Amino acid sequence: MPRLASESAPPVGLPRWAFVPAALGGLLVLLPLVALGTRVDWSSYWGLVTSESARAALVLSLQTSAVATAACLVLGIPMALVLARCRFPGLDLLRSLVLIPLVLPPVVGGIALLYTFGRRGLLGETLEVAGLQIAFSTAAVVLAQTFVALPFLVVSLEGALRTAGGRYDVVAASLGARPTTVLWRVTLPLVWPGLLSGAVLSFARALGEFGATITFAGSLQGVTRTLPLEIYLQRETDPDAAVALSFLLVLVAVLVIGLTRRSRSAL
Template structure:
């Protein structure tokens, strides 16, 4: 069914707000100096660190977020709504607030950090802190996506497996997880994208040491002050990566497949 024609007017406004600035960034790139800027030592260190930490953070989100999403979707226990609200809080928190929360918890004088330091474990201002900050902000994306997928399942298939004598573990691994595979994949890719672009929590909790905690967004921020062309070139890398990631997630939707 064809939508009303007047929708093109506000839709054009949305394109103007979102798409045109990206085109402006693209037209500002000096193609001749793009490769030297992207292959500098600082840029490569930042890019490789971002990719490594984002992959580890995504794996943590899958490992920790999948059980949580299933329990939130299927569990019947007191405090479930409160826990869901708390888990989704990082979605609306300014990232710097998340960084402060992590610092006051895992910092050298934090709630848990001082005990970890006494045991010889330091988290703040290390690569581990980058992973933890990225996981903090990315985990809600996976939980939200996967919980919705689990809620949308037809329970009769799991009930049929239970009737045939399948154990809870077998039902989970052979029925539930395969059925919510697209939702898990979408949530994982979105979590990876969020981790890759994380800035505020990382800067607050991990600092900005080249090769150790300075991710690509931090490098862009620093280069903005000293070399505008380098900042634009690195920003273009993030834009391209984000476009590919989001396009991969929603490609199935445009083909009529599950979101």
């Protein structure tokens, strides 16, 4: 059976030259990962990634990233709802402020957190009196990860809310549903793919966080030394271990993204 012309033609509205920069962009992302894989010492890989320090760093990273993602959901869903559905003076300024962690160098974010929650920080002194010391603790790791990851959830969910619109919410409210019921039964199910994407992006960002963490939480094994910090320290003393752990972090990120895309496809 002869092939239709449309099967081999580019999509309508897409110029052929667009495939060239698209391919170059793909290579820019993939080639460094391939190069990383070629430098891994596979003969000793398992021993390098299962050392005590590596296992402690990986477990801590997964635990703190999961908690940070949960915090992003608790804080980010209401923030996205306010930004997408409310109208008030200063809304654009508020939206810009929410996006600041996206453009700030992570080290600057860590310094800001330190001067907020540190022993002599804006809130740190009060917390110190109450017996709570956040800086250079596991809680500091979670706070640093939440600070840098929260905008990813807010941006993804706000975009999904704007795309979905509010007509179904209005219908549900007109039938007598309370606002909370509308949120859980109508709004969030409609934007579930966007919410899931935002949560995954937040988790991935938290998992790879380095600058704010080392500045605000330090690097204490089993307490604040996450996998990115372990990789940084190993880079100076054991480059083979640093490469192996880097490849492990890539594998974890690919696994998380792959499972999420599979979940979205099943919806």
